[in-house]
Amino acid sequence: MAYKIVASQCTGCGACEFECPNKAISEKGGVFVINPDKCTECKGHFDEAQCTAVCPVDGTCIPA
Amino acid sequence: MNQQVISLDSVARSGKAGGGCSSSGHGSCGSSEGPGDMPIEVWEKIKDHPCYSEEAHHYFARMHVAVAPACNIQCNYCNRKYDCSNESRPGVVSEKLTPEQAARKVIAVASKVPQLSVLGIAGPGDALANPHKTFKTFEMVAKALPHIKLCLSTNGLALPDHVDTIKDFNVDHVTITISAVDPEVGQHIYPWIFYDHKRYTGIEAATILLERQLKGLEMLVQAGILVKVNSVLIPGINDDHMEEVNRVVKSKGAFLHNVMPLISDPAHGTHFGLTGQRGPTPMELQAVQEKLEGGAKLMRHCRQCRADAVGLLGEDLGADFTLDKIEEEPVFDPANREMYVSVVEKDRADRHAAEDAARAKVVLSDGAKPLLVAVATKGGGRINQHFGHAKEFQLFEVDGRQVKFLGVRRADNYCKGGYGEDEALDPIIKALDGVSAVLVARIGDCPKQTLAEAGVTVIDDYAHEYIEASALAWWNRIMSSVNDAVMASA
Numbered sequence: 001m002a003y004k005i006v007a008s009q010c011t012g013c014g015a016c017e018f019e020c021p022n023k024a025i026s027e028k029g030g031v032f033v034i035n036p037d038k039c040t041e042c043k044g045h046f047d048e049a050q051c052t053a054v055c056p057v058d059g060t061c062i063p064a
Numbered sequence: 065m066n067q068q069v070i071s072l073d074s075v076a077r078s079g080k081a082g083g084g085c086s087s088s089g090h091g092s093c094g095s096s097e098g099p100g101d102m103p104i105e106v107w108e109k110i111k112d113h114p115c116y117s118e119e120a121h122h123y124f125a126r127m128h129v130a131v132a133p134a135c136n137i138q139c140n141y142c143n144r145k146y147d148c149s150n151e152s153r154p155g156v157v158s159e160k161l162t163p164e165q166a167a168r169k170v171i172a173v174a175s176k177v178p179q180l181s182v183l184g185i186a187g188p189g190d191a192l193a194n195p196h197k198t199f200k201t202f203e204m205v206a207k208a209l210p211h212i213k214l215c216l217s218t219n220g221l222a223l224p225d226h227v228d229t230i231k232d233f234n235v236d237h238v239t240i241t242i243s244a245v246d247p248e249v250g251q252h253i254y255p256w257i258f259y260d261h262k263r264y265t266g267i268e269a270a271t272i273l274l275e276r277q278l279k280g281l282e283m284l285v286q287a288g289i290l291v292k293v294n295s296v297l298i299p300g301i302n303d304d305h306m307e308e309v310n311r312v313v314k315s316k317g318a319f320l321h322n323v324m325p326l327i328s329d330p331a332h333g334t335h336f337g338l339t340g341q342r343g344p345t346p347m348e349l350q351a352v353q354e355k356l357e358g359g360a361k362l363m364r365h366c367r368q369c370r371a372d373a374v375g376l377l378g379e380d381l382g383a384d385f386t387l388d389k390i391e392e393e394p395v396f397d398p399a400n401r402e403m404y405v406s407v408v409e410k411d412r413a414d415r416h417a418a419e420d421a422a423r424a425k426v427v428l429s430d431g432a433k434p435l436l437v438a439v440a441t442k443g444g445g446r447i448n449q450h451f452g453h454a455k456e457f458q459l460f461e462v463d464g465r466q467v468k469f470l471g472v473r474r475a476d477n478y479c480k481g482g483y484g485e486d487e488a489l490d491p492i493i494k495a496l497d498g499v500s501a502v503l504v505a506r507i508g509d510c511p512k513q514t515l516a517e518a519g520v521t522v523i524d525d526y527a528h529e530y531i532e533a534s535a536l537a538w539w540n541r542i543m544s545s546v547n548d549a550v551m552a553s554a
Contacts, residue, residue: 011133013135015134015189047262048262053263054263056138
């Protein structure tokens, strides 16, 4: 299981990149993408997915 | 008199002073925000800072670099999804920069714009939600340009964690945006915050945010760092609450309080814009500012600039300094800057002397009353802007003794591509509500007449002269003609 970022809604702010405990998020062409192989949905780290919690645009960091 | 005037603009461009420029001390300090209003060590810190000193904003420039796109809270007046290079409002930016690119840009601007005194990091997100990028930028700029003052702007949520670093990096000034000091009010402004790995909403979010803001404010004051508090004035939400905000931030040691109008437009895609929350009118803003006089010192010359603005307040040279337009390795020559600073010292003294001379000529009589005057200026403390090119008017209240700066009224250029359009005058007439006269460098006959019909007098008799001295001379002229009329009818 992993999260994904809806590229058309991503503002490219990078807030999610700082917060990801798995270093699964990186910039690609001005927007951010999640590497599904590294994403754990924050299970074992935090109660909620950090990228979703910090993202300024609702519905952008969502379960893949 | 025009021949003797040293144009600060020309010095800025050529790097050469037009006349002798021996540096002398400050002149007298009758005007507001002069050195007489505050402790000398505070004045030394702010005298060249355009955002902190009303006087300095006529001479010195600031720039923002957009290295901090991420944010840790959501505000109902902010949406960072949209960028338009024609827009000027906080949070808006055209080009995001890495710290290395930002440092290069600052050096490029400093080498071309000797007025540059201040580098601020104000987003477009939150400077302290991106601490590595913010402090890396400061580190590189401080090394290359030690004369540049550093400042940052924050919502305060992460502030208590970074006060030591802020001090270590010699950051002179910090701005905290605090629009409410009661979570009941704050919850209508901040829908959520991200704190300690969790998203908080509602009253809980507003409570945590306020605690962190006030703690950060106290810690900064304790560390000897000047703190300005920005508040966004939102009619129906915090307008009645603003006195309380002012009282609290003053008691915690904020040096300046800047009450800014909400900018709200559905096209900006903000929550307030989409739900029809309006911003205050210029008169409403002024009324709130007047109520706060006597509390924490108020700042009235804020232009709510973009997170990548460059230049004197009220102008934006940002488009001239995009990465594709600046050199790979720009070189800063301190001599140009030193020459500019010495010319400014001289000019400031002349400006104060001219004001004192004009004041000495004023005849005060019983019927004297304060009048509002609007000024078109492009810097240097002079009436040097053509009416049709003015993007804003500076507002002063004159009572024969003092010339008090009241704020700025925005107006879109009347003159577009050489043609003045009559419809464009309507919003300007509205923006000049309550003003007795407009002092400009020049105005065409046609708009002058249209404005006169609408009750706005435009005067170009004081072209290129100092603002305060001219305002006093104008006031004296009006009052003596009123007195003459009274005498004649008696």
